Amino acid sequence: MIDGRKKLKGKISVSGAKNAALSIIPAAILSEEPSIITNVPDISDVRFISEILTQMNVRIRKIGDDTLEIDPKNIKQKPATYDLVRRIRASYYLLGAMLGKFSNASVPLPGGCNFGVRPIDQHIKGFTRLGASCKMNGGMISIKAKKIVGNSVYLDIASVGATINVVLAAVKAEGLTVIENAAKEPHVVDLANFLNSMGADVRGAGTDMIKIYGVKKLKGTSYSIVPDQIETGTYMIAAAVTGGDVTIENIIPKHLEAIKSKLEEIGVKVTEKESSIRVVRKSQLNRCNIKTMPHPGFPTDMQPQISALLALAKGTSIISEGVWDNRFRYTEELKRMGANISVDGKIAVIEGVNSLTGTTVKATDLRAGAALVIAALAAQGKTTIENTGHIERGYSKICKKLSDLGANIVKIDGEEPVLHLQKAL
Ligand code: EPZ
Secondary structure (H helix, E strand, O other), X not given: OEEOOOOOEEEEEOOEOHHHXXXXXXXXXXXXXXXXXXXXXXXXXXXXXXXXXXXXXXXXXXXXXXXEEEEOOOOOOOOOOHHHHOOOHHHHHHHHHXXXXXXXEEEEOOOOOOOOOOOOHHHHHHHHHOOOEEEEEOOEEEEEOOOXXXXXXXXXXXXXXXXXXXXXXXXXXXOEEEEEOOOOOHHHHHHHHHHHHOOOEEEOEOEOEEEEEOOOOOOOOEEEOOEOHHHHHHHHHHHHHOOOEEEEEOOOHHHHHHHHHHXXXXXXXEEEOOOEEEEEOOOOOEOOOEEEOOOOOEOHHHHXXXXXXXXXXXXXXXXXXXXXXXXOOHHHHHHHOOOEEEEEOOEEEEEXXXXXXOOEEEOOOHHHHHHHHHHHHHXXXXXXXXXXXXXXXXXXXXXXXXXXXXXXXOOOOOOOOOOHHHHHO
């Protein structure tokens, strides 16, 4: 529950990047030796992927608040169980990691957020190019190869998941793999740096051509995950929407360029330092247009959050979603708080309103939940957000971080209210 209209003030530090951790943790199985990974975010998606590996007899030890020791020495190659895999989309990184290690893999079809279909045809195309044969039966994807041989892989879409999965499958391949039209997100670069610290030879990550020279063996390593670009952007927008003054520490300014430039266009003052960024908003919010694109464009994972901000900006803003087919479901919930948004396919038109009003709303996915938190922080009165499990998949300690900044937010544990009518029936 959030009681809105408190200006956020003060300092917070963001956690490690969820979408880097979710590929780096499975990547650790590619060695026979243990690895130490720090700056791991304490979020449920990380707990789920760790649990899946533990079921494969990988020893994972949590050390302190943000460090994992992963020892794959006695790993057993058995397909992960559906009930865990269906909870997170990123379980498909097990395919690339197991293919890279065992030359075969079988994983239940991934689950994840419910916005639009989430195909993996580009992942399969990459694996096939590396010599594997893939088949889907009974909700399982099974991939087999006599051995993984390097090859050229052209991705029809600069898919983050497909890029990462091909890199994972190719690091121990025989020969050279070249990925063209590769994704350039910061978490793709972070995975490449992690693998290279294990002795892999991955070059060009962050550009649209990545070369992977296969190596025989990978050793254990110790590595720190990059700060979360999207978590940082979310708190920048929370500061802006409340008219606050917030400094966010432990960030990489380079990752925030698109978000910073859009916030400045909206009338927010953003000052960056070596590893921190300060967000101050005193004047009114101005409208602007957003087009989400693969990195270095404006991140699609920031689209719901910036739409919540623009719901209160003066004028008409046009949001065009360039990555996903159907990522505007959350606008129905914002409209229940008084926002004026009309959606037509991949375009949303937002007419700014003077204020939003607290009510009960439901999170439909991770970033949709973040958008509802942002709207609630600015709304008049109390907002109750349900299905906050979605939010906890990607935002560690969000209640504490926002309370530390002066927000009036409390987590109400407890069962979903059962409708008495249902009980009666
Ligand atoms: C990753 O998803 C992120 N998830 C998503 O973040 C993020 O929205 C997305 O990248 C884009 O940046 C993780 O990293 C775990 P894609 P991914 O493959 O890899 C289509 C969050 O909030 N496509 O880059 O699944 C696809 O339908 C989550 O943290 C194919 O058609 O995204 C989409 O339209 C939500 N075929 C587009 O490409 C494929 O084989 C981009 O998808 C793969 C993707």
